[in-house]
Amino acid sequence: MNTASPPQLRPFKVESLEVWRGESCLFAGLDFAMGPGQAALVTGANGSGKTTLLRVLAGMTLPAAGAVTWSGTPVHRLDPAQRADIAYQGHLDGLKKELTVAENMAFYSTFWNGRQVLEELLEELRLNECRDRQVRYLSAGQRCRAALGCMRLKPAKLWLLDEPLTNLDARGAELVAEWLTAHTNAGGLAVVATHQREHIAQAASVEIEL
Amino acid sequence: MESFLLILRRDFRLAFRRWSELATPLMFFVIVASLFPLAASPDASQLRDSGSAVLWMSALLSSLLALDGLFRADAEDGSMEQLILSPAPLGLIVLAKILAHWVVSGVPLLLLAPLIALSFYLPADALPTLIIALALATPTLSVLAAIGAALTVSARGGGAIIGLLVLPLTAPVLIFGTRATELAVTGESTLGPLYLLAALAVFALSLGPLAASAAVKVAME
Numbered sequence: 001m002n003t004a005s006p007p008q009l010r011p012f013k014v015e016s017l018e019v020w021r022g023e024s025c026l027f028a029g030l031d032f033a034m035g036p037g038q039a040a041l042v043t044g045a046n047g048s049g050k051t052t053l054l055r056v057l058a059g060m061t062l063p064a065a066g067a068v069t070w071s072g073t074p075v076h077r078l079d080p081a082q083r084a085d086i087a088y089q090g091h092l093d094g095l096k097k098e099l100t101v102a103e104n105m106a107f108y109s110t111f112w113n114g115r116q117v118l119e120e121l122l123e124e125l126r127l128n129e130c131r132d133r134q135v136r137y138l139s140a141g142q143r144c145r146a147a148l149g150c151m152r153l154k155p156a157k158l159w160l161l162d163e164p165l166t167n168l169d170a171r172g173a174e175l176v177a178e179w180l181t182a183h184t185n186a187g188g189l190a191v192v193a194t195h196q197r198e199h200i201a202q203a204a205s206v207e208i209e210l
Numbered sequence: 211m212e213s214f215l216l217i218l219r220r221d222f223r224l225a226f227r228r229w230s231e232l233a234t235p236l237m238f239f240v241i242v243a244s245l246f247p248l249a250a251s252p253d254a255s256q257l258r259d260s261g262s263a264v265l266w267m268s269a270l271l272s273s274l275l276a277l278d279g280l281f282r283a284d285a286e287d288g289s290m291e292q293l294i295l296s297p298a299p300l301g302l303i304v305l306a307k308i309l310a311h312w313v314v315s316g317v318p319l320l321l322l323a324p325l326i327a328l329s330f331y332l333p334a335d336a337l338p339t340l341i342i343a344l345a346l347a348t349p350t351l352s353v354l355a356a357i358g359a360a361l362t363v364s365a366r367g368g369g370a371i372i373g374l375l376v377l378p379l380t381a382p383v384l385i386f387g388t389r390a391t392e393l394a395v396t397g398e399s400t401l402g403p404l405y406l407l408a409a410l411a412v413f414a415l416s417l418g419p420l421a422a423s424a425a426v427k428v429a430m431e
Contacts (some may be wrong), residue, residue: 058295061431083298092288096220098227107220111296134227149317150292 008036012158017066019052027210028051030066034191036157037184039203042193044210050193051091053210054162057191058088070158084112087156090165093147097136101127104135105153114153119147124175126170134158140167152179159183159190165199173199180204214306221310223267235276236318242268243326254331261330265340266341266384268326269319270377273348276315277355278372279282281308281363281426289428290363300423304361308356308419316348332395339394339404346407347387354379360425382410 010033018028024048024205034040042050055061059075067076070082078086095104105118122128125145130138135146144167151159159180165173173196179189180203192200225232247257284290293303323344324337332340343378358376365371390403 028321060291060294080297080299083295086295087297088291090291092291094287094288094292096224096289097221097287098224103223107216108292111216111298113297153342 003085011071012069012079013069014057015067015069017053017056017068018064019049019056019061020064021049021052025064028065030208032206032208034189034206036187036189038205039180039184039190039192039200040206040208041204042191042208042210043195043197044193047210049160050210054088054090054160054191054193058086058160059083060088077128084154085157086160087151087154087158088160089147089151090162093143094150095135095143095146098134100132100134101142101149102131104146105149108150108195109153112154114155118153121152125149126171141172143171144168148176148179151173157188159188159192161190161192161194163194164192165194165196177203184205213296214302217293217306218301220430221307222256222314224312225314230301232276232314232318235272235315236322238275239319240270240322240326242271245262247330252333256303258331258395261332262340262395264330265323265326265417266388266391268346269323269344270351270380272319272385273316273351274355274358274373274376277311277352277359279314280311280356280359281429282359285363285430290426294427300426301405303336304356304360304423304426305415305419308352308422311356312349319348319357320344332391335397336391336394339400340391343387343390343400343404343407346404346411347383350383350407350411350414351380353422354383357418357422357425359387360422360429363429383407412424 012034014030014032017030019026032040042053044050052061056063057075059068061077062076070078070085099107102118102122105121108114109116109118112206122131125148127142127145127149130142135143138146148164164176168176172176180192180200183190184203192204194200243264246260250256250260281290284293294300320341323340327337327340330337354376355372358372361375386403386406390400390407392402393403
């Protein structure tokens with residue numbers, strides 16, 4: 001594991017984490033710590049627990065043993081202000097099907113107290129022509145891009161991305177890699193679970209194999 | 211507070227884009243109440259005796275039906291994960307969702323109830339009390355149903371379980387609601403049961419959202 005920064009500067013810590021799904025142990029004794037500017041790549045076969053790990057890191061699932069802490073607080077006990085430090089994008093896109101792309105993004109932008117960069121984001125994501133279309137009429141790839149756009153609006157320090165590239169085309173994957181590099185260069189942290197490691201590898205400084 | 215209004219506005223907009231879902235529990239209310247005289251007797255004095263019971267039972271069941279999916283759509287499309295990881299307290303978000311839902315489903319029910327009451331030969335003097343009693347009781351029912359909806363958000367066939375969980379808890383609302391209506395029909399003072407309904411509403415609205423938000427968190431694990 002990367003130990004470039006001294007321990008006190010690494011606010012995101014995972015200690016002897018053990019996670020079970022039903023009767024089977026997915027992994028045990030997972031330890032790592034991350035500091036500003038670091039991105040971790042989580043790889044592993046289907047069913048190895050990548051999604052569960054990210055949910056545990058987001059504080060939405062409790063581990064069987066071990067602890068995940070963000071600035072010294074266990075992630076499932078963060079106070080609301082700290083919770084906003086974490087952006088999570090899982091398999092579900094978090095978009096309302098009956099609302100348009102722009103309405104969804106405007107909602108999250110205000111809700112997160114987020115960055116007012118909606119127009120630039122729509123441009124960057126090539127969603128301008130379908131901005132006023134309801135999400136239910138979008139393709140899987142467009143939906144995926146809109147969800148990433150919502151995530152980008154959150155002024156979060158830690159990104160937890162679960163298979164962000166699955167439905168994206170080559171340009172979309174490039175954009176995610178660019179965003180990751182920009183995010184870590186600005187002192188952000190990220191944990192990305194993916195099967196397409198070639199797109200993300202150069203932005204990642206830590207690799208976790210399950 | 212800002213996020214409270216934001217959720218409220220979002221849920222209103224969503225409700226109007228899928229208004230047919232809103233109409234279902236209302237139609238259910240009207241149909242159940244109108245089928246009753248067919249099963250009982252069409253005699254005016256008997257209808258007047260059973261009218262308030264029928265009204266209250268149909269209102270109770272229709273509000274359960276309406277609230278069943280309160281959190282399910284958000285859980286299924288991933289919005290709930292985003293709401294949990296938000297800077298706003300989850301209890302406040304849940305309260306906003308309940309309030310939005312009450313405005314779009316409870317208020318139309320208040321407006322329909324007098325029409326149903328008239329078809330049961332309830333005297334016109336009793337109608338204002340009926341509306342006030344329903345206005346005080348439906349928020350409590352909404353909160354109770356929301357707790358049930360939160361607990362069953364990830365359970366299949368949630369609709370039936372929600373009834374088992376919530377219906378026993380609605381007994382006080384039913385007792386005081388029908389009592390207020392009966393007193394109004396016979397022309398006596400209705401303040402007692404109305405105050406009790408108001409007290410129940412305050413109790414439910416202050417603690418219920420916290421319980422529902424805790425249940426949502428457990429269900430999302």
